[in-house]
Amino acid sequence: MNILQFLxxxxxxxxxxxxxxxxxxxxxxxxxxxxxxxxxxxxSAAVSAALLVQGGSPWIATCIATLTGCLAGFxxxxxxxx
Numbered sequence: 001m002n003i004l005q006f007l008x009x010x011x012x013x014x015x016x017x018x019x020x021x022x023x024x025x026x027x028x029x030x031x032x033x034x035x036x037x038x039x040x041x042x043x044s045a046a047v048s049a050a051l052l053v054q055g056g057s058p059w060i061a062t063c064i065a066t067l068t069g070c071l072a073g074f075x076x077x078x079x080x081x082x
Contacts, residue, residue, distance in 0.1 A: 019037060019038065019041065022037035023035070023037050023038060032080060034076060034080075036072055036073050036076040039072065040069040040072055040073065043068060043069065043072055044065035044066065044068055044069045045065070047061075047064060047065045047068045048061040048062060048064070048065040051064060051065075
């Protein structure tokens with residue numbers, strides 16, 4: 001294993017660790033089974049990939065993908081009655 005592979009594994013591990021913390025917070029502390037954290041990654045990736053394939057700017061695609069993830073979280077929060 002070279003240093004580039006090691007850094008890639010470390011980066012993915014840290015990102016998935018954040019996803020795990022988000023799921024843990026919603027399941028245990030907030031007591032709400034919210035998997036929006038898990039679904040936002042593929043949703044945002046699909047939105048940014050679609051924009052990039054059509055020749056869009058990477059910065060604009062990232063911003064729109066972030067807003068799409070925020071919208072998905074807002075919809076989940078709106079549909080869940082308190």
